Amino acid sequence: MWRYSEMLPVQNNQNIVTLGEGMTPLQPSVTIGKKYGIEKLFIKDESLNPTGSFKARGLAMAVSKAKELGVEKIIIPTAGNAGSALAAYCARANIKCKVIMPESTPDAFAIDATYHGAEIEKVSGSIKDAGARTAQLVKSENWFAVSTLKEPYRIEGKKTMGYELAEQLDYVLPNVIIYPTGGGTGLIGMWKAFDEMEKLGWIGSERPKMVSVQSTGCAPIVKAFNDGKKNAELWENPTTHAAGLRVPGAIGDFLILQAIRESNGIALAVTEEAICIGTKDMSKHEGIFPAPEGGASLTAFYQLVQSEFIKTTDTVVVFNTGSGYKYLDVLKERM
Numbered sequence: 001m002w003r004y005s006e007m008l009p010v011q012n013n014q015n016i017v018t019l020g021e022g023m024t025p026l027q028p029s030v031t032i033g034k035k036y037g038i039e040k041l042f043i044k045d046e047s048l049n050p051t052g053s054f055k056a057r058g059l060a061m062a063v064s065k066a067k068e069l070g071v072e073k074i075i076i077p078t079a080g081n082a083g084s085a086l087a088a089y090c091a092r093a094n095i096k097c098k099v100i101m102p103e104s105t106p107d108a109f110a111i112d113a114t115y116h117g118a119e120i121e122k123v124s125g126s127i128k129d130a131g132a133r134t135a136q137l138v139k140s141e142n143w144f145a146v147s148t149l150k151e152p153y154r155i156e157g158k159k160t161m162g163y164e165l166a167e168q169l170d171y172v173l174p175n176v177i178i179y180p181t182g183g184g185t186g187l188i189g190m191w192k193a194f195d196e197m198e199k200l201g202w203i204g205s206e207r208p209k210m211v212s213v214q215s216t217g218c219a220p221i222v223k224a225f226n227d228g229k230k231n232a233e234l235w236e237n238p239t240t241h242a243a244g245l246r247v248p249g250a251i252g253d254f255l256i257l258q259a260i261r262e263s264n265g266i267a268l269a270v271t272e273e274a275i276c277i278g279t280k281d282m283s284k285h286e287g288i289f290p291a292p293e294g295g296a297s298l299t300a301f302y303q304l305v306q307s308e309f310i311k312t313t314d315t316v317v318v319f320n321t322g323s324g325y326k327y328l329d330v331l332k333e334r335m
């Protein structure tokens, strides 16, 4: 992703902490697109990033910048993937790392983060509770927190997904981008990248319709979108096996909703059963073993073709944001 370093905030490239993140494949669908009559369906496969998810981009950026600024210890509340990524980049930068995650987080995330030398603390509840515990530790132990959108750099890493999509599609953006949404930084980051590229004269004013996908077990953004609200209400008792979507309140809710609306996009919730179907289909028909969040994106694609939100001539990009290998305990129960 550092091919875009001129557009990223690290000032001295010697401070870049990298494990080879970014420029993930944009795979043309071999089966599902044809089956649904959408010839130009692509899967942006973020599972091939270091530590198995798109979170590598944001955390590579945040840790690089932290190194540049002399930060010595970093803490994060996480649904899983961000914790793995932070731990790996901190190991590489020799920065102390602490990861706070809900007890229900799939095992792999605590295991690899521990191997990377991070301290792990599990809390009952959701990432919201992990966030509250993080805030306590910031005060009592003076950690630097890289909670979603509470520091300015993770989003800068994530925006590189937007730059890449443009480059991979020869600077003609797709008509529709389908993205699974928790804290929403993936979506907000790409939206920022499109604005920057327009200012650079690389693209025009056209924008993809941004589709935000959540689970019916935790859909605050979808509810706010449908209710015409600018901000989302806190979702009570969030439940979904797509751990990254179990975010009851996103700090950037208004930015997510703004991007969806400005793009003439949509927010939609998919059931847990539908997520399983998406996960299985992507594995079986496209050879990509996705995180359940990627399964959610694919199943949303099915619904949007059916509702004719997606037109047969559209170029559509479905994001698989992470790897199924991190969710083996969860996926085993749903085979």
Ligand SMILES: Cc1ncc(COP(=O)(O)O)c(C=O)c1O
Pocket (backbone or CB within 6 Å): 053, 055, 079, 080, 081, 082, 148, 180, 181, 182, 183, 184, 185, 186, 187, 243, 244, 245, 291, 293, 294, 321, 322, 323
């Ligand atoms: C695999 C995966 N997909 C999607 C998300 C949601 O990403 P965001 O918080 O940027 O909306 C997460 C967050 O943890 C995730 O781990």
